[in-house]
Amino acid sequence: MTTVLSKLRDLSDRTGVPYNHLTRALSGAVVTLFAAKLSYPYVRKYILETEDETVELRTKSKKYTTNEYNNKSCKTHIKITSKPDNDQMLGLEENPNDVLLKIVHHYEDRTLKRDLRSPSERYLTFGPERSNVILAKIEELLVRLLYEIRHLTGFNVDFVIQMIKLIRIMVPNLASREVLLLVMHTISLISRTFLSIYVANLDGQVVKQIVRRDLVQFVTLMSKWLLIAVPATFLNSLIRFLESKLALAFRTRLVKYAYNQYFNNETYYSVSNLDGRLENVDHSLTDDITTFAGHCAHLYSSVTKPLLDVSMILLTLFTMSRQMGSYGMSGPLLGTTIVFCTHLILRKCSPQFGRLVSEEARHKGFLRSVHARVITNAEEIAFYRGGEIEQTVLERAYASLVKQMNVISNQKLWYIMLEQMLMKYLWSATGMVLIAAPIMLTSSKKRVKLLAEENKLEVEGLQAILTTDDISDRTQYMMTAKNILMSSSDALERLLSSYKELIELVGYTNRVSKMFTVFEQVGRGQYKRVNVVKSGSESPQSSSPKLNKSKSELPVIALKNGVPEPKGIVSEGKDFIRLVNVPVVTPNCDVVVPCLSFMITNDMHLLITGPNGCGKSSLFRILAGLWPVFNGILERPHTRDMFYIPQRPYMSIGTLREQLIYPDSVEEMHSKGYTDAYLADILDSVKLKDVVKREGGWDAKADWKDILSGGEKQRLGMARLFYHRPQFALLDECTSAVSIDIEGEMYERAKLFGINLITITHRPSLWKFHTHLLQFDGEGGWRLEPLDATSRLTLKEQKDQLERELSELPSKQQQLQQLCNLLGEDSHLISKVDQQSPCSSRNLSPKVDSSTSAIGNAVTASVEEEYHSLELYDEHQNLIDSTNIKLIEKSITMQTNGHVQFSDNIQVNS
Ligand SMILES: Nc1ncnc2c1ncn2[C@@H]1O[C@H](COP(=O)(O)OP(=O)(O)OP(=O)(O)O)[C@@H](O)[C@H]1O
The missing domain is CATH 3.40.50.300 (P-loop containing nucleotide triphosphate hydrolases)
Structure with missing residues (x-):
């Protein structure tokens, strides 16, 4: 830069064009280029829109021939998956009165004309309305403006809307405690900026007196310097105190609002049982809110203070360089251009810290929930000796968190290097140029002339004074400028680092907004679950389904855009319970009972x-x-x-x-x-x-x-x-x-x-x-x-009695078998079994089968006779069948083992 400026001076000497004109021309060229860069996106947008219109005109002429095909493909598409409408695609179907959402609708509609890709779900539909009309108007204008310059700045307008809505919760009105804290905080920050400039000036003056060897002035200035330390240190401490107070106040407001939503309409139940969007609500309610509030308060001071510092410092530098006789605009202009270019480079190279941080918070939440699960179910896990598997799960959760943190640190490694290179070295170099330029490029004569004009003095008189004080003045200027520039570079560094913080804040803002949006939607009975949409159940079904019909055949849930829609009517305040065609549907949309209709009176x-x-x-x-009522009518007491x-x-x-x-x-x-x-x-x-x-x-x-x-x-x-x-x-x-x-x-x-x-x-x-x-x-x-109850109990007792009797059958059969063997006789209930030569179970099976069937048949006959009138007949039949099977199995076991007689342990088994 110094070379450029000296070349300009050479050029001015050679061509006779005044130096000022050349620097102005250069500044003009820089500004024009910059303006061209700013307007480029608008020009591009205009050209694109013109192209779109041309394409539309061309397709209109072909519409007639392609219409049929379009209809067909469209129908097929709808059949496979119900295509969400624009609002649904944008996740903005709620709150039609919300002005900010209307603006989003307006701009997104325009964008969607060209770009029909579905954006991911957005979390903007939450928060109270702004009651203050003026503030509401300012917010509206801000969002509109940001939409207009969105192509230029690449600003995330969703983030701004989310922030506005969260600020409405954190700072509900102008008379709130938070506003008072903000005002006090701002005053402290402004005071601190002025104090910094004062200290820098004092520093310069002290050095000047050292060079001049003026002991009295030196002592006076040193006393001032020590005295100013008291308010300066107090202000520093006050700024931190107010920042933490502000963070706590924001957090308290957010937590209160979140708890109100969470405990309204049993949202705490629905959010984890009926809705699948929030994974670890406890983590969002505690850590995410805390971090978000802390970031907000910190960002306020880390943006406001450096901004104040930089503007005040630029102003001071400008005044100082004028005093030193330099042409005033080139220094600040150069500084601003360098800072802006640095910002652009850093923004282009910055990793997506917002997304990364949000992902890290998700992993943290999961790790925490695994810990909580172990603590809650410690006894069960200990009984199962499940420590090892739980440890594996924990280690896996921790490993995925570490992996995510590593991704962030790896990305930060290169980003911080670039940041330091630009912000430390490039800025220091620029600072040196800025300090040196007024001294090196301004002749003493010119400076004297300027000062004489300013102070309305004779040039000669002033020349005499300045010659004496020249060296000490330059030293003072150098010292003050160096200090001021150091503060300004510090401020700018903080400002650019706060950009990184801002990106992190985007991640937390999204998580907190998502939580509030889900709470509010779930509180209104609007649930979204992943993987629940089933084909074939798109439309509501009013025909009363037959009992015992397969569950999957009964489409009793109406789906809207893939989300089940509770269409049942619930009325409270009755002194009875009545259900009319109410289905029992699980949160996974499984129809357990398709249609229930009954009444329970008092x-x-x-x-x-x-x-x-x-x-x-x-x-x-x-x-x-x-659980929601998906169909029918439910009347119940409160x-x-x-x-x-x-x-x-x-x-x-x-x-x-x-x-x-x-x-x-x-x-x-x-x-x-x-x-x-x-x-x-x-x-x-x-x-x-x-x-x-x-x-x-x-x-x-x-x-x-x-x-x-x-x-x-x-x-x-x-x-x-x-x-x-x-x-x-x-x-x-x-x-x-x-x-x-x-x-x-x-x-x-x-x-x-x-x-x-x-x-x-x-x-x-x-x-x-x-x-x-x-x-x-x-x-x-x-x-x-x-x-x-009495007759049912009788039936039950009879059933139990029969079960007991039937369970004794195998032992009775064995006893009969033994008696037959002892007597050498056959029984009509047991066919003769060849006990001399054990055969394979395969050969024996039919005989055993027939013998047991005989018993079974005999028992069945008596049971039928005795209990035919009872409804339990079917159960008895099943029991007999299972007894037959047991007998077959036992006989096979006996024959395979080669025993002739039924041993005791078989009886015990039976
Ligand atoms: N929160 C849930 N999410 C998804 N499905 C669920 C949920 N709660 C229950 N279900 C399912 O709903 C069905 C009915 O469950 P329910 O608890 O009503 O059974 P139940 O008749 O009370 O059984 P049990 O006699 O064993 O208690 C089951 O298939 C179960 O898996």
Whole structure:
């Protein structure tokens, strides 16, 4: 640069063109080139649009001939996969009133005319609306402007929208505490900038006095220097203090908003059970929010302060260089150009830190969730001796995190090298040129003339003073300029490093925005799961499906753009439960029961039975509103009038009292007028009164999940039911670990309280407490009928008796065989077996088969006679068949072993 400037001076001397004109021409050329660079994307865009229009005109003329083909291909496409519309493609179907989203629609529509590639899902549909009209307008204008210059800057406008929405949460209004903190922070930053310039000037003056050997001035300046250290250090500390305060304030706002969303409409359940977009919600709720808030606060100071520093410093340098008699624009212009070019190079070469950091956060979240899983299931894992496999999983999770971190560090290695090269060496060189240029390129005469003009003095008088002070002035200038430039280079370095931070912030902003978007959508009942779309179930099906029809044939879910759409109608506030054509559909869109229609009135107690996985608990989830109703109508009481008790009751963090009254708080308990004595009564009714004394009173705190036994936890679950006394109790095998007598007492008491029982159980002892039976067959079919517990119990007893008798058959047969052998006689129930020469099982089988069949037939005849009228006939038939098979197997074993007589151990086996 110095060479260029001296060449310009040479040129000026040779051609006689004033030097100023040449530097101006050069500056003009640089500015024109820069303007051309800025306008290039617009020109390109214009040319592209013109080309598009031409192509459109050409295709219109061919439209008639290609129309048929287009229709065909389009139909085929829709059949294979329902193509999302533009909104869906952009993930922006929500919040039609959101102004920012409207802007996105507008610009994306224009872009989509040319580029129909589907962008990945975007997370913009969250957050409150801006109530302040002026701020809303500013935000709107900012987004519009950014869209307009998007091609130029390559700015990620989605990030800006996400930031705006997050800022609305973090800084809800102008009168908030956060604004106060921001103002204080800004004032501290501005004060610190002025202080830096003052200190740099002071430094220069001190050196000047050293050169002049002026002791008095030197001491005065040193005192000033020491005094200024007090506010300077305080300001430094204050800036950090305010930054951390700001980060905490932002975090608190975000956490509050997130918790509100998370606990609204049971989102905490749906987000992990019904929606597949968020992998580790706990990590997003804790680490991601914290890091995002910290980055925001830090970025504010690391952008604002350097910007202030740089602008103030440029201004100071400009004034100083004028004082030194230099032509003022070339220095700052050169500095600005170099800085801008450096920024462009760094931006082009920068790796995608945002994406990388977001991926790293995902890996961290996964590692954390694996740890949490081991802690939660420590006992089960220990029983299985599963430490080794868990360790492998943990190591794998850690290895993938390390791999990701290595990718980032490898990318950083080259980037930081480039950054240092440009920012340390190139900038230092530029700084030196900037300092040297005014001194080297300005003649003393010119400087004297300028100063004389400025101070309205005689040139000669001034010349005399300046000659004396010239050296000390130059030294002062050098020192001050060096200090200022060092601060400015430091500021610029921080500014460019904050670009890296900004890219990292993009990653965290996306993660936090994604979390909020998913929370809000899930809260509204809009779920998205990966890999659930099934072909052939695109449209809603209203025809009532036949019972026992194969599940996969029953398209009861309406899909919109590949996402299941809950079309059922739910109405609350009734004193009964009614389902009309409601399907039971799992979150994976498996139809467990295609169509349920029944009514439970307040005089009914319903027992639900059926094989494992037939949908019993799923029905409870639908009744409780946890799973969406995809079709039909569901009428039910308010959820507070329905109380669910699972097989393993949840034990919360808190006192023993809080376990019993869960989910009420102690305040709510008191407001209901309940006392500890009443709670003791309830515990007594479930035979748990001793627990209060044993565990150290109602206020005792412990990890109740581990302290109470399985049966005690279940009894505490029933105690909760007596405390809340809802209209309907949904009991999902909640007494399976309780002894039958206490279980009976608890059911009696529940009925005394007027609670309608809906029980899932496999225990016949509970039948007598119910009036109706809902039976699932495991194939999608079901039957609801009145339950006559007495006759059903008789049938059950008969069935058990028959089972016992049939299980004795093999031993009876063996005894008969032995007697026949002893007597040397045949029996009409056993065909004679050749006991002398053992044959192969293959040869023997038909004989054994016929003998056992004979027994089987005899038994069948008697059973048929006795129980033909009973519905259990089929089960008996199966039992007989299986007994026959067992007998065949045992006979084969005997013959293969070469034993003539049935040995004892075979009898034991049988
Ligand atoms: N969160 C879930 N995500 C996906 N599928 C699920 C989920 N919960 C249950 N299912 C599926 O729904 C079906 C019915 O489950 P459900 O828990 O209702 O069975 P169940 O009749 O209560 O069985 P059990 O008697 O064993 O408790 C099962 O096939 C199960 O795999």
